[in-house]
Amino acid sequence: MAGSTDFAFPEALYTLFYSLWGELERVMNKSELIKALAEENGISADEATLVVNTFFDSIRQALLAEQRVEIRGLGSFKIKQYQGYSGRNPKTGEVVAVAPKKLPFFRAGKELKEFINS
Numbered sequence: 001m002a003g004s005t006d007f008a009f010p011e012a013l014y015t016l017f018y019s020l021w022g023e024l025e026r027v028m029n030k031s032e033l034i035k036a037l038a039e040e041n042g043i044s045a046d047e048a049t050l051v052v053n054t055f056f057d058s059i060r061q062a063l064l065a066e067q068r069v070e071i072r073g074l075g076s077f078k079i080k081q082y083q084g085y086s087g088r089n090p091k092t093g094e095v096v097a098v099a100p101k102k103l104p105f106f107r108a109g110k111e112l113k114e115f116i117n118s
Contacts, residue, residue, distance in 0.1 A: 063104055075109040 028036075030052065038048035059077055062069045069077040084100040108116075 071109070073109060073111045075112055076107050078105050078107075079103070080105045 034048045034052050038045045059069050063077060063079055066079055079102050081102050082100060085098050087096050087098045089096055
């Protein structure tokens with residue numbers, strides 16, 4: 001990897017994310033995250049949107065630069081590179097070439113794992 005970017009995770013987002021982990025049965029989408037951030041911190045939806053978009057864009061840009069992103073208390077993001085290989089089409093059995101690819105990978109941090117298992 002080219003380097004590592006260690007973002008300071010704002011305390012308000014940290015508290016919000018941990019308060020939302022309790023609802024694991026349902027899926028939270030981006031707009032619900034923005035709404036919860038705004039309500040929990042008494043800020044406007046536009047301000048919450050800016051915070052969430054800036055947060056996600058910062059992670060995307062670091063990953064594009066092949067940097068590892070560590071967010072203490074949450075986890076880390078990195079890009080994994082996979083080599084190309086020969087595979088098979090399951091319907092026809094035909095051999096197909098699978099191109100090399102890069103995929104984002106997230107690893108949960110110690111604090112998040114402990115929180116989920118407590």
